[in-house]
Amino acid sequence: MADFSKQWCDLNDPEMPHDFDIEEIAATLKPDYYKSFICEGFGFLAIGKDVDDNIILFFDHENKHSKYKGWVDYVEFMSEQKKTSL
Secondary structure (H helix, E strand, O other), rough: OOOEEEHHHHHHHOOOOEEEEEEHHHOOOOOEEEEEHHHEEOOOOEEEOOOOOOEEEOOOOOOOOOOOOEEEEEHHHHHHHHHHHH
């Protein structure tokens, strides 16, 4: 079954119920830790925190359909997603 984050649903399909909230998951993490969560909409595989306590998302290095590779800053990622969804 495909899972979608609250943030993806808010931007792309506000009527669709979300499966998890990136920020709520991140709030449970200590710096330099991650949890595996797949968001089919955004295409990431994990939610983490870097050593400075910033939220990061992990994208598969092998995914040829995504321009994102490895760990990506959440704030920058969401800023770009908001621009493209307008």
